[in-house]
Amino acid sequence: MGLKTSGSNLRVDGEALWTDLMETARFGGTPKGGVKRLTLTAEDRQVRDWFVKTCEELGCTVSCDSMGNLFARRPGLDDSLPPITMGSHLDTQPTGGKFDGILGVLGGLAVLRALREAGHVTRHPIELINWTNEEGSRFTPPMMCSGVFAGIFTEQEVLDKRDRAGLRFGDELEAIGYRGGEICGQHPITAYFELHIEQGPILEAEELTIGAVAGVQGMRWYEVTVRGRDAHAGSTPMPLRHDALLASAHMIAALAEVARAHAPAVGTVGLIENHPNSNNVVPGETFFTVDIRHPEDHVVAAMEAAFQERFRAIAEAGGVDVEIVRIWDAPAVHFDPACVAMVADAAREAGFAPRSIVSGPGHDAAYVARVAPTAMIFVPCKDGLSHNEEESITQADAQAGANVLLGAILRADAAF
Numbered sequence: 043m044g045l046k047t048s049g050s051n052l053r054v055d056g057e058a059l060w061t062d063l064m065e066t067a068r069f070g071g072t073p074k075g076g077v078k079r080l081t082l083t084a085e086d087r088q089v090r091d092w093f094v095k096t097c098e099e100l101g102c103t104v105s106c107d108s109m110g111n112l113f114a115r116r117p118g119l120d121d122s123l124p125p126i127t128m129g130s131h132l133d134t135q136p137t138g139g140k141f142d143g144i145l146g147v148l149g150g151l152a153v154l155r156a157l158r159e160a161g162h163v164t165r166h167p168i169e170l171i172n173w174t175n176e177e178g179s180r181f182t183p184p185m186m187c188s189g190v191f192a193g194i195f196t197e198q199e200v201l202d203k204r205d206r207a208g209l210r211f212g213d214e215l216e217a218i219g220y221r222g223g224e225i226c227g228q229h230p231i232t233a234y235f236e237l238h239i240e241q242g243p244i245l246e247a248e249e250l251t252i253g254a255v256a257g258v259q260g261m262r263w264y265e266v267t268v269r270g271r272d273a274h275a276g277s278t279p280m281p282l283r284h285d286a287l288l289a290s291a292h293m294i295a296a297l298a299e300v301a302r303a304h305a306p307a308v309g310t311v312g313l314i315e316n317h318p319n320s321n322n323v324v325p326g327e328t329f330f331t332v333d334i335r336h337p338e339d340h341v342v343a344a345m346e347a348a349f350q351e352r353f354r355a356i357a358e359a360g361g362v363d364v365e366i367v368r369i370w371d372a373p374a375v376h377f378d379p380a381c382v383a384m385v386a387d388a389a390r391e392a393g394f395a396p397r398s399i400v401s402g403p404g405h406d407a408a409y410v411a412r413v414a415p416t417a418m419i420f421v422p423c424k425d426g427l428s429h430n431e432e433e434s435i436t437q438a439d440a441q442a443g444a445n446v447l448l449g450a451i452l453r454a455d456a457a458f
């Protein structure tokens with residue numbers, strides 16, 4: 043066993059990685075080939091037990107913090123250094139797939155296995171992290187426990203969250219046996235790398251394998267209420283109406299125009315309620331949500347100003363009132379340029395042209411980036427489909443992503 047600084051001959055075992063992906067998909071596996079493994083359920087406990095056992099078999103020690111985040115540690119030559127880390131999440135959506143989050147954890151496992159089989163000892167300890175409740179499906183918001191780790195949320199506010207059945211997060215965490223002793227956030231790390239499926243169509247469309255993720259889009263959410271006046275559909279002439287739904291329809295179309303005018307921005311109305319929702323009543327009130335995203339915060343701010351102006355003009359023309367409330371503001375994240383360069387270099391070394399890409403969805407890495415140098419690696423998924431039981435990737439792409447993760451980890455070990 044000796045220290046190799048380059049380690050460029052190291053490769054992950056793609057067969058073993060694929061076997062792990064298929065094996066863990068059984069915990070919460072659905073008849074349609076997807077996975078339902080909501081956080082802090084029996085299925086989550088099963089996959090955690092599997093994770094702990096498998097990491098220990100690879101010679102790692104596994105610790106658990108007070109939010110249930112798991113850290114599998116492979117010692118380094120200088121064990122006093124904070125670890126180089128990698129990871130993602132093992133929880134899924136109710137109709138989730140086999141790869142969202144899971145690839146990042148099991149790809150990390152493949153890295154640990156490659157290091158062990160090569161007898162390669164890194165300078166830093168290497169740790170593989172499974173973050174609790176990334177999905178935010180059973181307990182909202184998403185990325186909850188990387189959020190506590192990074193100081194975004196307090197431990198107590200998260201422990202007191204309740205699911206729709208009224209069950210408390212803290213009680214459910216205790217119940218599956220994964221409330222650890224280490225206080226969440228008191229775990230210094232040197233750097234963090236997260237491998238993830240793209241969950242979008244860009245890599246597949248461009249026939250590329252590796253995305254070097256530069257950051258995560260800025261995102262703002264709003265609740266919009268439009269108030270007009272209920273009226274009889276037969277007896278109210280068109281010029282005298284205060285139709286909240288008609289005005290809302292124009293607003294929804296205007297939002298799409300604002301998004302297109304700020305490309306590559308996206309703007310979405312995904313939820314709408316109409317009152318009284320009766321076939322012969324001119325609608326008096328509507329409620330809908332707005333979601334806008336762009337890689338740069340100043341563009342998000344410009345979009346906000348633009349759509350609000352359009353909405354107010356539409357309301358005035360339609361004889362209705364509009365109230366717009368911003369309920370969420372997640373600033374854009376710019377990953378550490380040095381870490382992003384390590385990902386790109388590792389991709390080239392493995393024979394892939396890295397594609398610079400900005401993530402649409404949020405990820406644990408977005409919060410970890412606040413406390414440590416961070417970057418992400420994307421691999422393609424079929425038709426860009428995710429949060430879907432039909433989510434699909436190839437074994438070759440999984441292996442490629444894990445090899446780039448390994449290369450990035452070795453570069454970080456040499457650089458930090």
Ligand SMILES: [Zn+2]
Pocket residue numbers: 131142143176238
């Ligand atoms: Zn994910």
